[in-house]
Amino acid sequence: MQGITKRFPGVLALNRVDFELFPAEICGLIGENGAGKSTLIRILAGIFQADDGEISLHSQPVRILSVQDSLALGVSVIHQELNLASNLDIASNIFLGREPRKGLLVDRKELYARSAELASRVGMTAPLTTLVEKLSPGEQQLVEIAKALSAEARILVLDEPTSSLTPTEAEKLFEVMRRLKNSGVSMVYISHRLSEVQEICDRVVVLRDGERVGEIPKESIAASEMVKLMVGRDISRFFPQHGEHKESAVAMSVKGLRYEGCKSDITFDLYSGEILGVAGLVGAGRTELMGAIFGIEPKSSGEVLIYGQSADIRSPADAIRASMGLVPEDRKALGVILEMCVSENITLPSIGSYNPPFMDRKREKQVATEQVAALDIKTPSLTHDVQFLSGGNQQKVALAKWLSLNPRILILDEPTRGIDIGSKSEIYKLIRNLADSGVAVIMVSSELEEIIGLSDRVMVMHEGKCTGTLAQDEINEERIMQLATGGVHGA
Amino acid sequence: MKKILGITLLLAGLIAAICIYQMTSTGSAAFFGSGNLSNLAQRIGILGIYAIGAGIVILSGGIDLSIGSVIGFSGVVMAMAVNAWGLSPWVVALGVIAMCVLLGVWHGFLIGRFNLQPFIVTLCTLLLLRGLGRGISGGVSQNLAHFSYLGNGSFLHVPIPFWILVVLGLIIGFFMNFTVYGRYLYAIGRNEEAVRYSGIKVNRMRTGAYVTCAVLAGIAGIVSVSYTGEVQPANAGLMFELWAIAAAVLGGCSLRGGEGSILGIIIGAALIKVMYNGINLLGVNTEWEWAVIGIVILGGVIADAAYKQKAARRVKSAKG
Numbered sequence: 001m002q003g004i005t006k007r008f009p010g011v012l013a014l015n016r017v018d019f020e021l022f023p024a025e026i027c028g029l030i031g032e033n034g035a036g037k038s039t040l041i042r043i044l045a046g047i048f049q050a051d052d053g054e055i056s057l058h059s060q061p062v063r064i065l066s067v068q069d070s071l072a073l074g075v076s077v078i079h080q081e082l083n084l085a086s087n088l089d090i091a092s093n094i095f096l097g098r099e100p101r102k103g104l105l106v107d108r109k110e111l112y113a114r115s116a117e118l119a120s121r122v123g124m125t126a127p128l129t130t131l132v133e134k135l136s137p138g139e140q141q142l143v144e145i146a147k148a149l150s151a152e153a154r155i156l157v158l159d160e161p162t163s164s165l166t167p168t169e170a171e172k173l174f175e176v177m178r179r180l181k182n183s184g185v186s187m188v189y190i191s192h193r194l195s196e197v198q199e200i201c202d203r204v205v206v207l208r209d210g211e212r213v214g215e216i217p218k219e220s221i222a223a224s225e226m227v228k229l230m231v232g233r234d235i236s237r238f239f240p241q242h243g244e245h246k247e248s249a250v251a252m253s254v255k256g257l258r259y260e261g262c263k264s265d266i267t268f269d270l271y272s273g274e275i276l277g278v279a280g281l282v283g284a285g286r287t288e289l290m291g292a293i294f295g296i297e298p299k300s301s302g303e304v305l306i307y308g309q310s311a312d313i314r315s316p317a318d319a320i321r322a323s324m325g326l327v328p329e330d331r332k333a334l335g336v337i338l339e340m341c342v343s344e345n346i347t348l349p350s351i352g353s354y355n356p357p358f359m360d361r362k363r364e365k366q367v368a369t370e371q372v373a374a375l376d377i378k379t380p381s382l383t384h385d386v387q388f389l390s391g392g393n394q395q396k397v398a399l400a401k402w403l404s405l406n407p408r409i410l411i412l413d414e415p416t417r418g419i420d421i422g423s424k425s426e427i428y429k430l431i432r433n434l435a436d437s438g439v440a441v442i443m444v445s446s447e448l449e450e451i452i453g454l455s456d457r458v459m460v461m462h463e464g465k466c467t468g469t470l471a472q473d474e475i476n477e478e479r480i481m482q483l484a485t486g487g488v489h490g491a
Numbered sequence: 492m493k494k495i496l497g498i499t500l501l502l503a504g505l506i507a508a509i510c511i512y513q514m515t516s517t518g519s520a521a522f523f524g525s526g527n528l529s530n531l532a533q534r535i536g537i538l539g540i541y542a543i544g545a546g547i548v549i550l551s552g553g554i555d556l557s558i559g560s561v562i563g564f565s566g567v568v569m570a571m572a573v574n575a576w577g578l579s580p581w582v583v584a585l586g587v588i589a590m591c592v593l594l595g596v597w598h599g600f601l602i603g604r605f606n607l608q609p610f611i612v613t614l615c616t617l618l619l620l621r622g623l624g625r626g627i628s629g630g631v632s633q634n635l636a637h638f639s640y641l642g643n644g645s646f647l648h649v650p651i652p653f654w655i656l657v658v659l660g661l662i663i664g665f666f667m668n669f670t671v672y673g674r675y676l677y678a679i680g681r682n683e684e685a686v687r688y689s690g691i692k693v694n695r696m697r698t699g700a701y702v703t704c705a706v707l708a709g710i711a712g713i714v715s716v717s718y719t720g721e722v723q724p725a726n727a728g729l730m731f732e733l734w735a736i737a738a739a740v741l742g743g744c745s746l747r748g749g750e751g752s753i754l755g756i757i758i759g760a761a762l763i764k765v766m767y768n769g770i771n772l773l774g775v776n777t778e779w780e781w782a783v784i785g786i787v788i789l790g791g792v793i794a795d796a797a798y799k800q801k802a803a804r805r806v807k808s809a810k811g
Contacts, residue, residue, distance in 0.1 A: 296688070320690035328688055337682045339749060348678060349689040357670045401689065 004053035006039055013039045015210045016053070021155065026177060026187045028201035028221075030194070031230055032420035035207040037190055041157050045077045046070035057155075076148035080160040080418075082140050084147075086133035090124070091115035093132050094146045118146040121183075122176050138169025145176060149185075156180070157188040162196060163418060166282050174200050192420060194226050195449075206230055227421055239453030240432040242472070248272045249307065251440035252293075252324075252409050257302030259292035261285055263464035265302065270409065270440045275431060277455030278444040280484050285464040286444045287329050290411050294326045295319045306409065320349060322409075325402030329413035329444070331391070335398035338387035342379050343368035345386050346400045371400035375430060392423025399430065410434065413444045428454055448477055462486050494743045494795070498758045501791070502765060509769040521772055529650055531768050533642075533718070536652030537711050538734060539760040542742075543656075543663055544707030545735035546756040551700040552680035552748030553602065553609035557616035558708045558735050561591060562728030564620040565712025570633035570722050580638040584713050591709035592702050599698025617732070621725075628724040635716050642718025652714050656757065659707070664753040676700060680748030737788050738763055763788075 006014040014036045021027055031037050042048050044055065046064040055062055057073055064070045084093050091112050092099075100110035115128050124142045132140060141161060148156055158177075162170040177187060177200060191197050197204055204216040206229040214229045251272040256265045266289060270276055278286050291297040293304060295313040304311050311322040319326070328334035336345050346368045354360035368382050375396045379389055386397055395415065402410060415431065416424045431454065435441050445451050451458055458470040460483035467483040510522050521527060541558055548555045565587045572583040594616065601612045644651045667673035675696050678686045687693045711731075716722045736746075742759030744751030766784050775783065 315690075315692070316688055317690040317692060326688065333682070334685050334688050337678055337685050339681050340678060344674070344678070348674075348686070348691075351674060352671045352691070357672065359669050359671055359674065 001040070001044065001055050002053055004040065004043060004050045004055075006036075006043060006048065006050050013210050014043075014050070017207065017210070017212045019205060019212070021186045021188060023186055024181050024184050025202045026181055026189055026200055028189045028191070028197040028204035029207070030191070030197060030204055030226060031207035032422050035230070035420075036210040037207055038159070039210075040207070041077060041159065041188070041190070044070065044075060044155075044157065046075075071151055071153075074152055074154040075157070076151055076153035076155070077157040078141070078144045078148060078159065078161060080163060082137075082144055084132045084140055084143060087131065089129045089131050090119070090126065090135075090143055090146075091128040093143055094118060094150050096147070098150065114150070115146070118149050121149060121179070122146050123172065123179070136169065137164040138166065138172060141165065141169075141173060142176065145180075149180075153185070155186050155188070157190070159190045160192065160418070161189075162191065162193060164282070170196065192418070193447075194421075197226065198222070230421055240429050242456060248274065250305075251307060253305040253308075254293065255303050255305070257289070257292060257299055257304070259288065259297050259299040261288045261464055262292075264466075266466050268459055268466065268469065270442060272408070272440045273435055273438050274456040275435045275441045275443055275454055277451040277458040278442060278461065279446075279448070279451045279458055279480050280461035282446060283463075284461040284484065286461050287413055288464075289461070290326060290413055290442070290444060293319075294324060294411060296326075320405065320407075323405075323407050324409045324411065325349075325405060325407035326411045327395075327398050327402060327413060327415060329417070331395055331398055331417070336386045336394055336401075339385060341383045341385050342372065342377070342389075342397055343382040345397050346371050346404060349401055350404050367404050368400075371404055374403070375400050376426060390420075390423070392419040392427070395419055395423070395427065396430075399427070403434075407439065409440045409442070411442045411444070414446065415443060416445075416447070416450060448480060451475075451480065452477065460484050495752065495755050495758065497795075498741060498743075498755065498762060498791075502758055502762050505762065505765050505769065509765075509772060512773055522768070527768070527772070529645070529648075531764060532653040533650035534767075535757075535761050535764045536650060536654070536656040537714055537718070538738060538764060539656040539757050540652070540659060540714070541704075541708045541711040541731065542735040542738035542756050542760045543660065543753060544704035545732065546739035546742065546744045546751050546753070547663070547667075547676070547700050548609075548704045549736070549739050549744045549746060550680045550748060550751040551676045551697055552683060553697065553700065554613065554736070554746070555598070555701065555704045555708075556610065556613040556732050557594075557598075557620060558704065559728040559731035559733075560617045560620035560624070561594065561705055561708035562712035562715060562731055563722070563724065563726070564624040564728075565591070565709045566635075566716035566722035566727050567624040567628050567633055567724050569638075569713055569716050570635040571628060573635060573638070574633070580635070580717075587709050587713060588706055591705040595702030595705035596698055598701040598705070599694065602701070603694030603697055621729075624724040624727075630724055632721055632723045634721045636720065638717050639720055640717070642714050642716070652718070655710070655714065659710075660753050660757055663703070667753060672696065672699070677749050680750070734763060737784075741788060741791055762791075 001019040004014050004017045017036065017040060019040060029037050039048065043050050044064065046067045046069050049065060055064060062073060064073065085096060094115050095111055100107040100114065112128055119128060122142045122145050124139065124146065126135060126139055132143060135143070161173060165173065181187065189197065189201055198221045201221065202218050204221055204226060205212060206214045206216070206226065208230060216225055248271045250269050252270040255267050258265055262285060280286050288297060292299045295315045295318050304313055306322045313319045313322060332338060343364055347364045350367065351364060354363045365382065372379065372382065377393050377396045377400065379393060386394055389397065412431065416427055431441060431443065443454065452475055455475065456472055458475050458480060460467050460480055462484055467486065470479055506522065513521055541562065545555060545558055568587055569580065569583055572578060573580050598612055598616070601607045602609050641651055646654055675686065675691050679693055679696055683693055712728065738759035739751065739756050740746065741762055742751065742755030744756065763784065766787060767780065770777065770780055770783055
């Protein structure tokens with residue numbers, strides 16, 4: 001792709017970007033949200049057309065005017081949200097829309113035979129008649145890749161493929177990618193997880209603000225290099241300093257908590273001014289625990305004490321009255337209301353208290369303005385719909401909702417998922433500042449770097465029970481993984 | 492606000508078209524003639540009252556199919572109670588409203604607590620109340636005498652039903668725009684779970700919407716039986732919920748929830764009744780009524796969707 005330029009009303013999304021892909025290589029494409037990565041890929045996939053510039057494949061200029069064109073040219077994109085028919089089986093999904101036919105009917109023998117061949121190419125072991133909805137996210141991804149291969153893709157674009165995979169599944173994916181590379185397929189790997197990019201890519205192209213700012217060859221790929229190019233400045237202290245250990249009160253005490261899906265009593269203390277990281281594998285039950293504490297899920301036994309006082313929390317309204325806040329894992333579905341504007345979102349939990357039961361629009365504007373300034377939320381205006389903000393700014397809105405209530409306890413579930421480097425760093429600073437001001441913070445996260453970098457203590461969960469709590473000096477990757485996979489603290 | 496401007500223009504255009512056609516063919520503007528405006532205002536009044544109820548439920552993310560049956564059943568109860576027990580119609584009216592409150596609570600309970608689909612729950616009420624009305628009356632037409640002021644009277648030359656619509660519209664409009672509950676209802680229509688996570692009692696709010704709808708339908712039923720002086724249990728209010736939904740949708744309530752305004756709903760109701768009126772005045776064969784109205788509503792909705800898509804594409808592209 002040469003000299004690709006793309007303009008949208010008011011924004012120059014891509015400015016004369018060159019991007020080349022060699023046969024049998026894995027090229028990383030990184031950049032902050034809004035840098036232009038997805039625009040570039042969409043142009044390649046035929047979803048948009050560039051205003052300027054050329055695309056050539058195997059030195060032949062091509063015109064890609066539609067998704068069909070790109071598929072016909074052997075380009076396949078595997079999106080972050082998988083496009084599979086969950087109620088159909090693996091083989092049907094691989095050949096969806098392109099089933100081998102015998103006259104009018106589907107040739108099932110041929111379908112399964114060809115699927116078997118593709119399945120072995122990607123290392124999928126599940127029987128082909130399994131319904132896709134019963135597969136793990138990792139296996140579903142393999143189905144997507146097989147699907148792309150069935151369309152004879154020679155160029156595969158993977159967009160944030162590991163965001164819902166366990167570390168084991170991610171490794172398996174990399175194996176498959178290496179195998180494909182050896183068979184001649186070229187891949188573009190888009191990810192925010194720089195350590196993965198480092199591991200799997202042969203080289204990395206960096207975009208920033210719609211321009212190509214650099215390329216890093218294999219030997220020099222290092223996180224700091226990548227970050228510097230992506231952000232344009234040196235983020236030396238990525239994680240803010242840990243708080244000094246000071247004696248502080250027990251903000252929340254959970255005793256003998258049981259709820260649906262937990263395998264044993266959960267008991268732990270949370271101190272004011274600390275960041276308690278909650279680590280574990282996907283599916284360990286951390287979100288469910290937070291749900292039970294916050295009143296989303298009913299609990300079957302146990303109690304929660306807030307600063308020594310027993311709090312009967314049966315609904316989020318109760319939790320809020322007890323001075324708690326929860327920023328949910330699924331930002332787009334639960335953290336914010338996408339079709340409402342910034343100020344409406346920020347004030348939703350608190351607006352009932354300004355001048356009940358009336359609307360106090362003046363105060364609403366005031367609170368929203370304060371929060372936007374305090375968290376540095378980039379939005380053209382307070383009345384802009386949240387769905388038009390970048391992921392990082394959406395998350396800040398989700399946070400701002402709670403901050404305006406001044407909670408004493410704040411639970412954050414995957415606070416930086418899918419957010420670019422620059423915004424992540426800002427959010428980490430915000431979290432640290434919050435804790436330093438006395439708020440007790442619980443941070444559930446699946447990113448080990450985040451847990452290790454930010455937490456004062458770490459609690460680890462495995463399959464619905466708490467396997468151990470690590471003090472500041474005990475926190476390291478090994479110990480956490482050990483506990484997360486079922487080892488017991490002290491062993 | 493653009494939407495309201497749009498449908499107001501449409502309404503004005505429609506009225507203008509009717510008048511022009513009349514002037515050129517019969518030489519007189521019967522639209523503005525003696526009884527016509529008054530009749531029209533009264534019909535808009537009644538439709539508007541229960542359309543607002545439908546609109547409130549729709550914008551909170553639900554739907555109420557029982558409106559027509561509530562209107563019919565309210566009329567039947569009014570007539571039968573007054574005749575059988577000799578009570579004052581006003582007292583019975585209060586009783587009917589109380590019954591509607593309970594119905595709304597029932598809807599809210601089933602939908603909130605058991606997570607049942609509003610479509611099914613209110614559909615069952617539609618059937619139950621219709622059957623109940625026919626059952627208790629034996630299918631026999633009921634008369635209600637000495638209560639015609641509400642439906643037929645005027646104040647300052649404007650029919651009472653229209654006044655009732657204006658007053659209710661102002662009260663509910665105030666509620667939706669100047670209390671937090673309005674904001675909550677719109678938010679629930681957009682994303683109920685996210686609102687729950689923000690500590691708002693979603694079930695309570697939703698029940699409030701269904702109670703409002705049932706009560707408004709009850710009021711419409713009372714005014715209606717006052718207007719006609721009689722009620723036929725089998726078809727009083729039959730299919731009225733469809734007109735309510737049509738008025739609400741024309742007025743800007745998306746069936747997806749989270750959008751709509753009281754003023755818009757009233758204008759939507761006016762559009763429908765003016766169309767009906769136009770069809771009559773222009774001498775179009777009444778057999779074609781529904782076809783004409785169906786086409787106009789569909790046209791309006793398509794135009795609105797097309798406009799929205801264009802606007803959304805512009806903004807989304809800017810995000811890159």
